[in-house]
Amino acid sequence: MTVQATRKVENMSYLLSNLIGGKAKVGSRAIGKLADMIMSEGPIPEVTHLVIKRPFGYKSLLVPWDKVAFFDHHGRSILDLENIEKYEKDPAENQIVMRDYLLDKKVLDVNDAEVEVVYDIKLQAHNNKLYVAGVDCSRAGFLRRIGLRRLSDFIRSLAAKIKDETIPWTYLQPLPEKMGRFKGDVKLNVLKEKVAEINPVDIADMIEELEPEHRMAVFNQMDTEQASDTLEEIEPRVQRELVASLPLGRAAELINEMSTAQAANMLSALPASEIDEILERIDPEDREKIRLLLERHDDHISSFASSHYIAAPPEMAVGEVIKNFRRMSEEADVTMYIYVTSPTGKLIGVVDIKELLQSDPAQRLGDIMVANVVTLGEEDTVASAVKMFNHYGFRALPVVGEDDVLKGVIPDRDVTLARKLV
Amino acid sequence: MTFSHAFLSMLTRNRLKVRNINRRYATPRVKLSPAVRWTLLILRIYLLALVVLLGYKFFTIVSQ
Amino acid sequence: MNWVTKLYYRARRIWKALSIYLIIAGPGLVVMVADNDAGGITTYAATGAKYGYSLIWFLVLLGPIAYFIQEMTLRLGVVTKRGHAEAIFEGFGTFWGWFSLLDLILVDWLTLITEFIGMTAALNIFGIPPWATVAGVCGLMGFMVINGRYWTWEKISLIFCALNLIYIPAAFMVHPSVSDVIAKGMIPHFEGGFNGDMFFFLMANIGTTIAPWMLFFQQSSVVDKGLKEKDIFFGKLDTFIGAIATIVIAVFIVIVSGTVLQGVEIEDAAQAAKILMKTNLHAGEFLAIGLFNAGLLGAICISLASSWAFGEVFGWAHSLNNKIKEAPWFYLNYFITLISAGAVVLIPGAPLVLITLFVQVVAVTLLPASLVFLMILLNDKETMGEYANTRMQNIVSGTIVAVIIVLSTLYAVSTLFPGLFG
Numbered sequence: 001m002t003v004q005a006t007r008k009v010e011n012m013s014y015l016l017s018n019l020i021g022g023k024a025k026v027g028s029r030a031i032g033k034l035a036d037m038i039m040s041e042g043p044i045p046e047v048t049h050l051v052i053k054r055p056f057g058y059k060s061l062l063v064p065w066d067k068v069a070f071f072d073h074h075g076r077s078i079l080d081l082e083n084i085e086k087y088e089k090d091p092a093e094n095q096i097v098m099r100d101y102l103l104d105k106k107v108l109d110v111n112d113a114e115v116e117v118v119y120d121i122k123l124q125a126h127n128n129k130l131y132v133a134g135v136d137c138s139r140a141g142f143l144r145r146i147g148l149r150r151l152s153d154f155i156r157s158l159a160a161k162i163k164d165e166t167i168p169w170t171y172l173q174p175l176p177e178k179m180g181r182f183k184g185d186v187k188l189n190v191l192k193e194k195v196a197e198i199n200p201v202d203i204a205d206m207i208e209e210l211e212p213e214h215r216m217a218v219f220n221q222m223d224t225e226q227a228s229d230t231l232e233e234i235e236p237r238v239q240r241e242l243v244a245s246l247p248l249g250r251a252a253e254l255i256n257e258m259s260t261a262q263a264a265n266m267l268s269a270l271p272a273s274e275i276d277e278i279l280e281r282i283d284p285e286d287r288e289k290i291r292l293l294l295e296r297h298d299d300h301i302s303s304f305a306s307s308h309y310i311a312a313p314p315e316m317a318v319g320e321v322i323k324n325f326r327r328m329s330e331e332a333d334v335t336m337y338i339y340v341t342s343p344t345g346k347l348i349g350v351v352d353i354k355e356l357l358q359s360d361p362a363q364r365l366g367d368i369m370v371a372n373v374v375t376l377g378e379e380d381t382v383a384s385a386v387k388m389f390n391h392y393g394f395r396a397l398p399v400v401g402e403d404d405v406l407k408g409v410i411p412d413r414d415v416t417l418a419r420k421l422v
Numbered sequence: 423m424t425f426s427h428a429f430l431s432m433l434t435r436n437r438l439k440v441r442n443i444n445r446r447y448a449t450p451r452v453k454l455s456p457a458v459r460w461t462l463l464i465l466r467i468y469l470l471a472l473v474v475l476l477g478y479k480f481f482t483i484v485s486q
Numbered sequence: 487m488n489w490v491t492k493l494y495y496r497a498r499r500i501w502k503a504l505s506i507y508l509i510i511a512g513p514g515l516v517v518m519v520a521d522n523d524a525g526g527i528t529t530y531a532a533t534g535a536k537y538g539y540s541l542i543w544f545l546v547l548l549g550p551i552a553y554f555i556q557e558m559t560l561r562l563g564v565v566t567k568r569g570h571a572e573a574i575f576e577g578f579g580t581f582w583g584w585f586s587l588l589d590l591i592l593v594d595w596l597t598l599i600t601e602f603i604g605m606t607a608a609l610n611i612f613g614i615p616p617w618a619t620v621a622g623v624c625g626l627m628g629f630m631v632i633n634g635r636y637w638t639w640e641k642i643s644l645i646f647c648a649l650n651l652i653y654i655p656a657a658f659m660v661h662p663s664v665s666d667v668i669a670k671g672m673i674p675h676f677e678g679g680f681n682g683d684m685f686f687f688l689m690a691n692i693g694t695t696i697a698p699w700m701l702f703f704q705q706s707s708v709v710d711k712g713l714k715e716k717d718i719f720f721g722k723l724d725t726f727i728g729a730i731a732t733i734v735i736a737v738f739i740v741i742v743s744g745t746v747l748q749g750v751e752i753e754d755a756a757q758a759a760k761i762l763m764k765t766n767l768h769a770g771e772f773l774a775i776g777l778f779n780a781g782l783l784g785a786i787c788i789s790l791a792s793s794w795a796f797g798e799v800f801g802w803a804h805s806l807n808n809k810i811k812e813a814p815w816f817y818l819n820y821f822i823t824l825i826s827a828g829a830v831v832l833i834p835g836a837p838l839v840l841i842t843l844f845v846q847v848v849a850v851t852l853l854p855a856s857l858v859f860l861m862i863l864l865n866d867k868e869t870m871g872e873y874a875n876t877r878m879q880n881i882v883s884g885t886i887v888a889v890i891i892v893l894s895t896l897y898a899v900s901t902l903f904p905g906l907f908g
Contacts (some may be wrong), residue, residue, distance in 0.1 A: 447579055458862055
């Protein structure tokens with residue numbers, strides 16, 4: 001509750017275009033409007049200052065984020081300034097002024113081909129900080145930018161399922177040093193040699209955000225192994241589109257790289273006719289296994305469980321987990337929960353990622369975990385797992401063996417997939 | 423009395439001010455290369471000539 | 487990127503450039519339009535009356551001359567963040583410093599008197615007594631600065647600049663023959679041969695193009711506005727557009743007087759307006775309003791040029807962003823210059839004609855020195871860095887400076903000793 005009381009910005013995502021123009025107040029006195037924001041550099045930049053424009057040629061204010069007492073989704077703010085004149089400043093030469101420097105800049109891919117234009121910037125609030133989450137290059141963003149917000153919203157309401165085509169900030173190269181009003185482009189770092197350094201989960205996320213033609217471009221840059229790893233991680237709808245637009249030979253090649261279970265997972269998302277065509281092109285011995293897996297009806301849930309999850313001891317500090325989260329979540333199929341285990345591997349609790357982020361970094365996992373964990377047994381069937389998921393609504397469930405030893409974790413999408421197979 | 427007093431004090435204050443200015447700008451910062459030196463010399467001569475012309479004109483107007 | 491995106495990208499950049507221009511525009515435009523002050527208008531009107539359209543091509547040449555000189559003051563101001571008077575003191579020591587400052591005060595004061603002469607004569611046409619004009623002008627100019635914001639002052643000045651375009655409708659009212667204007671005006675030639683009279687007029691026109699106060703004024707206003715190095719391009723654009731505006735206005739005045747008053751000997755612009763009113767009432771009134779406005783703009787700039795210079799050297803607070811009680815000396819200087827010059831016009835039997843004649847002569851004691859200083863300061867790599875003059879700029883500006891010095895000196899001498907070139 002104390003967190004609620006001191007929260008100055010709601011934890012949600014924002015679009016820069018919705019924020020610009022919001023009234024800024026000191027106490028109850030309106031002093032100007034939000035003209036721009038300044039962001040830090042780095043892989044996950046955050047908003048460090050607000051630029052408040054004042055009327056009639058009064059100098060604009062540069063207000064540090066910690067002097068902002070309240071900030072809402074219209075960009076309206078209440079500033080905690082004792083002396084306004086002290087903040088009459090222009091942004092320094094090396095500061096990145098988001099709207100001025102980034103909006104309407106070209107987005108280049110690694111080959112310097114012009115891909116899109118930055119129509120908007122997506123921000124994500126978290127723990128009273130505002131992070132730069134990505135750049136919006138979508139048609140919707142375009143319509144918003146040219147002032148057709150209503151049309152944009154209308155189209156989005158028609159096709160609510162269409163995802164925002166936001167390019168996450170992590171997939172952009174560091175901004176050029178000479179970024180300015182007219183200078184510098186925003187560059188992607190996801191193609192060619194750079195791609196190898198990125199984790200397949202991340203690439204998958206990114207590919208989901210891209211437009212179909214861009215997806216193939218990214219995909220074609222990757223070697224078979226990596227493409228295969230990435231394909232596994234992509235959500236079924238996009239997976240289907242992607243495999244459908246790949247040449248059959250290439251699709252078979254990618255599937256060949258996967259384990260049989262993963263291949264079965266992946267193939268199950270495709271229409272039956274395509275499954276057969278692809279199966280014909282892959283190794284005969286794998287082919288039979290996959291067929292078997294695809295046809296298995298009353299399999300035990302454990303064969304769907306993934307051994308890629310995040311586990312940590314109860315003594316570990318919250319801050320440490322957050323700091324190392326990226327490394328820990330590499331490879332992981334399930335990233336929504338952190339499983340707290342004893343040295344013997346016994347599952348003693350679970351921590352929701354949301355809970356984790358909202359906790360004091362000094363606390364230990366043992367303090368904040370939920371000890372009474374809902375689990376599945378190794379012998380449980382797919383059907384019973386589906387029931388559990390439907391009942392509890394969790395994103396993933398742990399599978400435990402004797403003495404509550406954690407054997408694996410099953411994500412909900414795999415269960416839906418399994419249910420289809422049943 | 424008070425007026426003349428105030429006036430005098432203003433004069434002294436400004437004399438100090440002028441002295442300060444003279445001290446502050448005593449050495450020209452621009453590098454006095456031969457070209458610059460010559461240009462400045464020519465400027466002085468030019469000004470002198472103009473002043474002489476003006477003086478002459480003034481003299482002729484007055485004497486008429 | 488598809489073509490819509492490309493089009494959007496281009497359009498956005500142009501729009502952005504335009505909006506930045508509108509923020510930065512001011513000093514260059516004001517100084518250039520104010521260049522056509524009461525004396526300038528008289529010169530142009532007299533030129534048109536004497537030579538018709540035939541010297542229009544020569545006026546067009548004055549645009550680049552003004553631009554190249556004023557552009558240098560812009561760069562000097564932006565880079566050094568100091569006014570011209572201070573720059574001379576610092577660069578050339580106390581002798582040249584005091585000389586420039588005191589001479590500037592004298593020239594400005596005398597020029598200010600000619601502005602008042604123009605303004606009172608112009609409004610006298612509408613039956614407004616001189617004392618009312620002087621009082622009104624002082625009141626208006628007090629109002630412009632009383633709010634203590636550079637922004638307010640600049641915006642009001644820009645309105646007066648726009649009002650100066652009144653000569654364009656005035657020119658259309660007198661129905662000039664467009665083909666005549668082009669055929670006679672745009673081809674460089676000397677109608678009736680090159681003689682002493684013609685030479686005198688050419689010198690007069692060059693003489694009104696660059697006045698000493700313009701250098702001091704633009705540099706100080708650029709500093710007061712707080713322009714930065716990154717704004718130099720738009721500052722130059724501002725100056726360039728101002729140069730075009732000043733030429734357009736000059737050409738239209740010549741068209742008005744060349745159409746209606748050809749062959750009439752003109753002593754001053756107010757007289758021209760009166761003669762014009764006999765044949766075309768509204769065109770004459772427009773000419774008178776334009777004359778008043780030109781005088782006002784000149785007065786605005788000139789009185790500020792003096793106050794800024796004084797403030798810089800004496801180290802007083804000297805910004806239009808200061809309130810009157812924050813910068814008492816600055817504003818005191820402003821009002822003393824203004825009111826004393828206005829009062830001279832009201833003195834019965836004051837030698838106004840003599841002053842008008844001698845302004846040019848006194849100006850010529852200052853102009854060569856400040857132009858030479860400008861050139862030397864712009865070649866000082868130590869302070870100017872990458873913004874120092876290039877060789878090409880030196881050649882162009884050097885030639886212009888030489889031409890201005892020689893012609894304005896000859897003009898002054900021929901004013902002192904009439905008939906020297908006849």
